Amino acid sequence: MARSYSGKIEAVVFDWAGTIVDYGSRAPMGVFVEVFKRFGVEISVAEARAPMGLPKWHHIQAVGQQPAVAERWRQAHGRDFTDADVDRIYEVFTPMNVEVVPQFADIIPGAIETVAALRARGLKIGSTTGYNRPIMDVLAPLAATAGYVPDNMVCAGDLKEGRPSPLMMYRCFAELGIWSPAAVVKVDDTLPGIEEGLNAGTWTVGLSVSGNALGLSAAEVAALPPEEFARRRAAAARELAHGGAHYVIDSVADLLPVLDMIEGRMTRGEQP
DSSP states (O other), X not given: OOOOOOSOOOEEEEOSBTTTBSTTSOHXXXXXXXXXXXXXXXXXXXXXXXXXXXXXXXXXHHHHHSHHHHHHHXXXXXXXXXXHHHHHHHHHHHHHHHHHGGGGOOBOTTHHHHHHHHHHTTOEEXXXXXXXXXXXXXXXXXXXXXXXXXXXXXXXXXXXXXXXXXXXXXXXHHHHTOOOGGGEEEEESSHHHHHHHHHHTOEEEEESSSSTTTOOXXXXXXXXXXXXXXXXXXXXXXXXXXXXXXXXXXXXXXXXXXXXXXXXXXXXTOOO
8 A cells, every 4th residue: 555645745737728828718619619510509608618628529529418419419410419420520629729729828817927936846847638639739839938838748639538537647647757646736627627636636726717617708707797706706616616626716826825735734644
């Protein structure tokens, strides 16, 4: 049996869209709506958002399996939605997402500063994403130009299983040279991303405002009436907490105090 870890945090593994880039995780939404429309089925943005965080092939599958969407598919095609349909949609989805992702490559406020502070502490920076390599081949260089270059990047499709399995996290451990999951914090704005960290045995921090849970740009968030913002923020935080996140914050800009709290718990012998 492995011994309990009694050291400090060694690495933080970040998601990409809604966590480091693309405030509101908006890049895929219009693409999901448009690609289903091309196949004769109307879906809402809420239906497109529901499985956010999964690898995009599985995301398409999950959208099509929602009862209301599945019924619309049967009405449009005269048969059930199948994995072969997922394959066909996925082939169209990827180039469409590649085309729009530069429009949503903005760095989330505070991300660069937070990562710099983590590096100053000697921490390693890992990353996993529900995007596949073709999409990240466009997005990662744009983020690098803006100042964000993690120590590794594991994409959907790199391994046999993606989120919510822990396999992408395991590759992060290996590539970063870290053996104890208790030394790692996973930061994500989606439930599958939080599950990915939990299944790998890491600490997890959910992001309630900057990502998929609210699904709004920074300007749209700022324009919300205070009562509406508070209501939506609380609902998003509850969802992430119920999904198992050890901590929930608004965005990566709020991460550093949470890491201090986690390390305080670690010094008392607590494990994730």
